[in-house]
Amino acid sequence: MSTELTIRNATFKNPVLTASGTFGYGLECPAFVDVSQLGGVVTKSISRKPRDGNPPQRIAETSAGMLNSIGLANVGVDVFLAEKLPALRKAGATVVVNIAASSIEEYAYVLERCEEHEGIAGYEINVSCPNVKDGGLSFGTSCPAVAEITRDLRKRTEKLLAMKLTPNVTSIGEFARACEAEGADAVSCVNTFVGMDIFVDSRRPKIATITGGFSGPAILPMALAKVWEVRKAVNIPIIGIGGICTAEDALKFLIVGASLIQVGTALFVDPGVGPTIAEGIAAYMDRHGMKSLNELIGSLDTSLQPSLVAAGWE
Amino acid sequence: MSTELTIRNATFKNPVLTASGTFGYGLECPAFVDVSQLGGVVTKSISRKPRDGNPPQRIAETSAGMLNSIGLANVGVDVFLAEKLPALRKAGATVVVNIAASSIEEYAYVLERCEEHEGIAGYEINVSCPNVKDGGLSFGTSCPAVAEITRDLRKRTEKLLAMKLTPNVTSIGEFARACEAEGADAVSCVNTFVGMDIFVDSRRPKIATITGGFSGPAILPMALAKVWEVRKAVNIPIIGIGGICTAEDALKFLIVGASLIQVGTALFVDPGVGPTIAEGIAAYMDRHGMKSLNELIGSLDTSLQPSLVAAGWE
Amino acid sequence: MYLQTVSVEYSKEIAENVWVIGFYAPNVAKAVLPGQFLNVKPDASFDPLLRRAYSVHRVQGELVELIYNVHGRGSAIFAVKRPGDPLDIMGPLGVPFHLEGEFTRAILISGGLGIAPMPILGDELHSRGIDVVNIHGARSAKMIVQDDRLRNPIYATDDGSLGFHGNVVGALAEYLDKSDHSEESLRLFACGPNRMLESLASFCDGRGLPLEVSLECQMACGIGICQGCPVEMKGGERKYTLVCTHGPNYDVQDILLESLPVEHG
């Protein structure tokens, strides 16, 4: 039985990665967490220059979820490549670099700087960033913009290129199709949902940016529905993300059609949950006599679902 | 101190209504619930003909939320007007009729049938219905379709006309603007989000329709962000809906900009929570020396939020 | 129907993964009829969010008992309740077992946790002067609730570790063969896994025995306001019946048992 999976030329020893922005640079984690036991580590979004991030407060807790507005605080690509990447490699991690930028040129710049270095398995492109040319509107909600970024970056690398989609659109399948058409190797589904919370006594927003990114177990059913929508739209691999806390949660994404999954918010509660989830997936595969991940991926059985054309409206 | 509010010619004694589909016809509720203490009762979506609804199962529980695919099961407009409406009036409820349909003609038909009867405070139009002319795609995700329904129905009634928007779109503000432009008196924000869940052992969907409507406390931060987006887009009143379980939750929607709120899923846990929430709102207003709801509605204080242009990207 | 917070007297394991929870609720104890259920909130958290339905198991004076399996997150919370902990209950709910009509002997057939409504039903039938026989099955002896207060129990286990070796349908067939009672004066009541009910139903159909079944299905509200709990009817005007308010107890002739899902949760 093997939980290994290869996409393009990147091989992951198991399908469990840590999600961008929820595991630092993979180096802050406590001693009891062994990053080499993870399928991979997706880095905090890396930008051209270092970023301080947003002012406090950046975090609010909600029912089974949380809001964040970190503002893409990161050390910048230079420090990342000089300090973080070598340390991560030494720790035995399979490294996926997540890139954030405010223009196509900047995405290309960061990726090309990374291309000069060994030990990167691939890239995940965070398109939920303000596009300065477009007055700060997110690239992620414009299908042509996402297509253009994909096209441009595809030319610049032979490595795994995964486009990380925002769920805050009417039709995520359309975005996935654009990525597939422009040569992306995979799509990561999903980034955070837009959310908001306030203090009723002071009548002030809980986080500095008023609205923020909503994540955690609360979003799982929506993220799963987005993966299902994307599964029906494209043939390239999907990286499932959203609210995964347990092996059972992870299995849901794999069964619906994800090839890999990422654990995010759950790491704040248990930074060592990644390997636990990987073990739980392996145990499930054993129990069900599955030899490879491919028997699991996309194995959702809808044969018993009633025909809704027959049962449905009038 | 008064919690009364009038929109067009409909007066609500307090801002707490029950959400469509989560309180039956307002008649099933146990004896300890007095519907006359509610701001109003929004009926289950009523269609031209009776509908059996979807096959089981229709419900799944998720973290702090639930999925449903009831399939708009309802008695149809004839039985509603003959049996349910008189009983509701007798119980002292302020009645808002929620209408579902699969064509513009059908919306118009149901509304006109209702217009023949006394005792209806207004209408809420559920546009999250399959548009048969458009191959079953939901009206609610097409801005021109929502505009057209609004325009058509506006001509047919002098009563309160509220359009109930789906959150599953890139820009809900755009839909609200279309409703405002076509003469809607209010927009109800929001209907359920799309969600999905599966059983991992059998690898089958938990609900018959595979995906379903996601509601409950889990969605509150997203619903609140949608209300905020709509508040910035239009000047007509907003009816806030999504995950409200307590007076504090309700206050959040009012402060962000809703004039009325609806309680949905929370009624499944406590069918009598509506009046409790109304009391909590009144107590808050007292505590803060507020004389009318208008001092509360849209009173969010963002003056301390840092300028994100300054703090933000690069 | 009451919505109230009561105080737990005990919550303890009485057979392998079979737990009983008891509390004083005078109003419920007085109002409840056999086959009705309570909707219980695990705790104040929104996760788990919904109430869980539990058949009333037994009433003794003002003490009400429910029994349950620890199955998922809701029941795991019930299992760690201690004396004095608050318990948020709503009920009694649902239409009770239909006890009208002429019969002199009742056979109460239960699989696993299907035993839940049988003691209160047996007590009521007994007080009406009706003979009560309980046929209770489980996979193995250690999962059997051996309760001295159960009237005329016949146990059946899949592995033969206690009583009849086989399922409750087999045990029923054997009982009927041995019994001198005329089948006309019998009424059968059953509760258990949907697949057990199906095979019992076809057995009863073959023998022309009247069978009332108590159903389980996923619910959200328990009071008819969500329309979340349909089960298909065998004809009739309406296609579906709502288990929470029209049920959970039905004449097996009225419903399509096959339409009930095998899985829950």
Add this chain to the structure above:
Amino acid sequence: MYLQTVSVEYSKEIAENVWVIGFYAPNVAKAVLPGQFLNVKPDASFDPLLRRAYSVHRVQGELVELIYNVHGRGSAIFAVKRPGDPLDIMGPLGVPFHLEGEFTRAILISGGLGIAPMPILGDELHSRGIDVVNIHGARSAKMIVQDDRLRNPIYATDDGSLGFHGNVVGALAEYLDKSDHSEESLRLFACGPNRMLESLASFCDGRGLPLEVSLECQMACGIGICQGCPVEMKGGERKYTLVCTHGPNYDVQDILLESLPVEHG
């Protein structure tokens, strides 16, 4: 740093809405330094979702104590823990109080729950031969934790119901005026509401007194992986410092206290 489930010994109210929770955790007891905190999960539910940070209050042998207010949903769950209940803890976390440098007397100033880290700090300083004075303030006597084990306590209450009538800054000024100790050999440590820290900081600034503050701010992870807990620095290369891993204990000169929010939750 350990992630483990321990067993609650007790959780009880020791002053108005001040609760103490105790448990045996030999590894934490041995490793923890004054000013460090534990990140505690209220229960297994996802609602509430995140861990809560609690300063270690006192260590006695292998017994670790935290103190807390019942404030919101997380702490309400701690308050109903009973002996034997599981408690999921992570830690010790954070940079301890900085105890380097020359000083012979330490003044430990706390407002309300700011008392939390003071006993363990007092014990450590005492073992190093440093004089310890505690100035502890609250709104009223009944909210004051009157603990005999607190070294040289001076109490201050806003309503004058116990000790000094006024806030801790007033009490500190009075103490310094009366004290014969040279101000050069003093070191001040403070923990409490952000607005108390601000006024204390400006007082110390005026008198040239060295002040170390222990901060509170909303956290998600407590270990530096979310970047959720920034506080603004007074210059230096980086704009923000992360309270969970660079703090929570800072020389007040290094940080902009005004950047800390007044509200939490």
